[in-house]
Amino acid sequence: MVSVALMVVLMLAVTQIFSIAGKTMGGGQAIAAALRDAQAAQTVFAQDFASIAPDGACLIIRNSRKAAYRNASDLAIADMSGDPMKFDLDDDTNFETFSKLEYNFRNHRQDYLMFFARDQYSRQTGGNLTATDADDPLVADMSSREAAIFYHHLSLRHNNGTFVRTDVGGGGLPTYPGDGTPEGNPNNYFASQWTLGRVAMTLVAPTAGFIKDRNGVNQDSYDGTSIFRRFGLSNSTPRRDFDEARFDLAGTTITDYKKVLADYIKSSANSTTPWWYEPHMMNPRFQASPFVPQPVTADGAAAVTPIFIPACTQFMVEFAGDFVQQEWDPDENGTPDQASDMIFTPGSRNPSSTPPNKFYGQVTGNVADARIDSVAGTNQIRWYGLPRDTNGDGKIIGVDGDVVPLRDVLGALQSFEKVAPRSAATGPYTTPVLLTTNYMANTDPAPGYIVAWGPSDTNRPKMIRITLGIDRPEAEGKLPDGQSFEYVFSLGY
Numbered sequence: 001m002v003s004v005a006l007m008v009v010l011m012l013a014v015t016q017i018f019s020i021a022g023k024t025m026g027g028g029q030a031i032a033a034a035l036r037d038a039q040a041a042q043t044v045f046a047q048d049f050a051s052i053a054p055d056g057a058c059l060i061i062r063n064s065r066k067a068a069y070r071n072a073s074d075l076a077i078a079d080m081s082g083d084p085m086k087f088d089l090d091d092d093t094n095f096e097t098f099s100k101l102e103y104n105f106r107n108h109r110q111d112y113l114m115f116f117a118r119d120q121y122s123r124q125t126g127g128n129l130t131a132t133d134a135d136d137p138l139v140a141d142m143s144s145r146e147a148a149i150f151y152h153h154l155s156l157r158h159n160n161g162t163f164v165r166t167d168v169g170g171g172g173l174p175t176y177p178g179d180g181t182p183e184g185n186p187n188n189y190f191a192s193q194w195t196l197g198r199v200a201m202t203l204v205a206p207t208a209g210f211i212k213d214r215n216g217v218n219q220d221s222y223d224g225t226s227i228f229r230r231f232g233l234s235n236s237t238p239r240r241d242f243d244e245a246r247f248d249l250a251g252t253t254i255t256d257y258k259k260v261l262a263d264y265i266k267s268s269a270n271s272t273t274p275w276w277y278e279p280h281m282m283n284p285r286f287q288a289s290p291f292v293p294q295p296v297t298a299d300g301a302a303a304v305t306p307i308f309i310p311a312c313t314q315f316m317v318e319f320a321g322d323f324v325q326q327e328w329d330p331d332e333n334g335t336p337d338q339a340s341d342m343i344f345t346p347g348s349r350n351p352s353s354t355p356p357n358k359f360y361g362q363v364t365g366n367v368a369d370a371r372i373d374s375v376a377g378t379n380q381i382r383w384y385g386l387p388r389d390t391n392g393d394g395k396i397i398g399v400d401g402d403v404v405p406l407r408d409v410l411g412a413l414q415s416f417e418k419v420a421p422r423s424a425a426t427g428p429y430t431t432p433v434l435l436t437t438n439y440m441a442n443t444d445p446a447p448g449y450i451v452a453w454g455p456s457d458t459n460r461p462k463m464i465r466i467t468l469g470i471d472r473p474e475a476e477g478k479l480p481d482g483q484s485f486e487y488v489f490s491l492g493y
Contacts, residue, residue: 031483033472034311034470034471034472034482034483034485035483037309037310037311037470038468038470038483038485041308041309041468041485041487042485042487044198044308045466045487045489046487046489047119048117048119048149049464049489049490049491049492050489050491050492051117051118051119051492052115052116052117052491052492052493053115053116053117053118053146053254053493054460054492054493055254055255055258056115056116056117056254056258057116057254057257057258057260057261057454057455058114058115058116058261058275058276058452058453058454058455059114059115059116059452059453059460059461060112060113060114060115060276060450060451060452060453061111061112061113061317061319061385061450061451061452062111062112062113062448062449062450063109063111063316063317063318063385063386063448063449063450064109064110064111064112064386064446064448065100065101065103065107065108065109065110065386065447065448066107066108066109066110066177066178067083067084067085067100067106067107067108067178068084068106068108068177068178068189068190068191069084069106069189069190069191070105070106070190070191070192070313070471070482071190071191071192071193071471071473072182072190074105074106074190075182075190079095081095084106084107085097085098085100085106085107087106099440099441099442100442100444100446100447101386101387101388101389101396101439101440101442101447102389102440103314103316103388104481105191105313105471105481105482108178108191108194108313108314108469109314109315109316109386109467110152110153110177110178110194110315111152111315111316111317112150112151112152112317113150113151113152113317113464114148114149114150114151115148115149116146116147116148116149116254116257117146117147117149117200118145118146118147118254119145119147120143120145121143121144121145121146121147121200121202122142122143123139123140123141123142123143123144123202123213123248123249124139124200124248124302124305125139125140125245125246125247125248125249125298125301125302125305126138126139126140126298126301126302127140127219127220127221127236127246127247127249127298127302128140128217128218128219128220129210129217129218129219129220129235129236130217130218136220136297136298136299137298138296138298138301139301140213140219140249141213141214141215142204142212142213142214142219143202144202144203144204144249146202146203146204146253146254147200147201147202147203148200148201148203148228148250148257149198149199149200149201150197150198150199150201150286151196151197151198151308151315151317152196152197152285152286152315153177153194153195153196153197153285153312153315154177154188154194154195154196154197154285154286154287154288154306154307155175155176155177155188155243155285155286155287155288156175156177156187156188156193156195156287156288156289156290157175157187157287157288157289157290157303158175158185158186158187159186159187161289161293162175163175163244163287175187175188175287176188176285177191177193177194177195178191178194187290191313191471192311192313192471192472192473192482193290193311194311194312194313195288195290195307195308195309195310195311195312196308196309196312196315196468197286197288197306197307197308198306198308199245199248199286199305199306200248201222201245201248201249201250202248202249202250203224203250203252203253203254203257204221204249204250204251204252204253205224205251205252205253205256206221206224206251211249211251219247219249220234220235220236220240220246220247220249221234221235221247221249221250221251222234222235222242222247222249222250222251223235223250223251224250224251224252224253224256224257224260225251225252225260226260226264227260227261227264227275228242228250229242230242230243231243234246234247235251243285243286243287244286244287245286245287245288245302245305245306246299246302247302248302248305258455259455261275261454261455262454262455262456265454265455274418275452275454276418276450276452276454277418277450286306287303287306288303288304288305288306288307289303289304290307290310291304292304309468309470310472311470311471311472311473311482312468312469312470313469313470313471313482314467314468314469314482314484315466315467315468315469316385316388316465316466316467316468317385317464317465317466318383318384318385318388318403318464318465318467319383319384319385319451319461319463319464319465320372320373320381320382320383320384320461320462320463320464320465321372321373321459321460321461321462321463322368322369322370322371322372322373322459322462323366323368323373323384323406323410323414323459324363324364324365324366324367324368324369324373324406324409324410325363325364325365325366325367325368325369326361326362326363326364326369326371326373326374326376327358327359327360327361327362327363327364328341328360328361328371329341330344330349330350330353330358330359330360330362331344331350331353332350332353332354332358341360342360342377343360344358344359344360345359345360345376345377346359346362346376346377346399347377359376359377360376360377361374361375361376361377361378362376363376363409363410366410366412366414368459372462372463373409375399375400375401376399378401380401381463382401382409383403383465384403384404384405384406384409384451385403385404385405385449386403386405386447386448386449387402387403387404387405387439387442387447388402388403389402389440390402390403394440395438395439395440396438396439396440397438397439402439404439405417405449406451415457416451416452416453416454416457417449417450417451418450418451418452419450460491460493461491462490462491463488463489463490463491464488464489464491465486465487465488465489466486466487466488466489467484467485467486467487468484468485468486468487469482469483469484470482470483470484470485471483
């Protein structure tokens with residue numbers, strides 16, 4: 001009996017060793033996969049931001065958040081209220097609630113970025129105007145020197161190949177990231193299923209109404225003579241909506257589209273749906289398929305081309321630039337940025353200055369001063385966006401250098417800071433109520449932040465910061481959280 005017992009103990013020990021080894025290898029594989037995705041993303045981001053057009057028709061950043069369960073295992077241990085924002089952090093059977101501005105494995109950022117760029121962009125989809133889809137080439141033989149580039153989380157089709165636009169009704173089951181139920185949205189409900197998309201919509205001016213590839217074949221394309229919109233139709237048969245991204249070609253140029261957008265803005269100054277808001281430039285959320293439909297056709301191949309980073313649980317976009325005038329010579333000796341200037345901080349000002357109480361980095365106006373904005377009293381770059389704790393103290397306070405809207409620094413909204421009307425469908429795009437103390441106390445049910453620079457706006461961001469969360473499926477049960485990656489890019493103008 002003793003020998004049998006010893007054998008059982010030995011078997012249990014061996015099983016445990018293999019279990020630990022398996023988890024370690026699985027965790028290592030998940031980290032390696034996330035690193036590969038992040039490194040590949042860095043290369044693409046860097047090229048896109050280096051190529052951004054200073055005269056682009058617009059640049060749009062939308063910050064918004066979405067509560068969602070990490071995966072099926074996370075849902076299984078969740079509070080029965082169905083609220084992902086409730087979690088038993090200390091195992092006392094009492095559920096705590098996260099702040100809506102505390103981003104973690106249950107509270108996610110689904111930001112949106114759109115801009116124009118100049119580089120060499122090869123087509124990724126195919127579509128001949130005179131051919132049926134079955135006869136279309138998978139990829140058109142052409143390229144363009146200009147593109148409109150979109151980054152955001154994708155709408156992923158159901159297993160039966162269908163899409164549903166969640167926010168415009170029409171019945172059916174939702175396919176937007178985090179919407180609906182696990183059964184009704186099987187490929188896009190859990191945060192670890194979400195996919196960050198990138199669409200480079202190539203821009204080519206038609207000649208006599210047609211765009212031809214290198215072989216002289218007329219191409220299917222989207223209309224570029226009116227503002228991009230979700231339901232913008234292609235010239236193909238059947239016509240395809242813009243948010244389907246069936247074709248990565250639009251019949252316009254940066255210069256021509258800039259005029260189109262300027263004319264639209266002028267004619268719709270009092271519109272309740274401005275150009276930067278849905279269903280126009282603020283959307284579409286492009287559609288994609290997490291699998292290649294069989295048999296492989298041009299249509300099916302196009303459905304996977306928007307996929308950029310799978311398992312992307314966080315996509316945060318923040319910006320920096322020269323938007324405010326700051327005090328750099330508070331000791332008034334005519335030599336700014338000296339040690340004698342930097343001793344004067346928000347907590348220790350210069351009582352002898354004129355006017356009194358100047359301090360280093362003090363914001364003095366809303367005009368550019370030829371320097372990237374910094375946090376007062378420091379040389380730390382000031383990043384703007386939806387409030388976010390960046391120093392790990394559990395608070396979000398602008399004077400401490402945390403991310404806040406530019407409005408907070410200047411005390412008033414700037415022309416490119418947009419406030420969308422609140423409604424059931426558009427609530428996520430409202431700017432949070434200004435709090436001068438701690439944004440973690442924010443009670444806004446759907447905080448968001450939108451900045452949009454149009455054709456006449458010349459003072460645009462100088463830098464972009466991207467924060468990614470990648471939570472690969474193979475990390476489930478092996479890594480407590482996904483992997484985070486942060487990138488900072490100077491824009492190419």
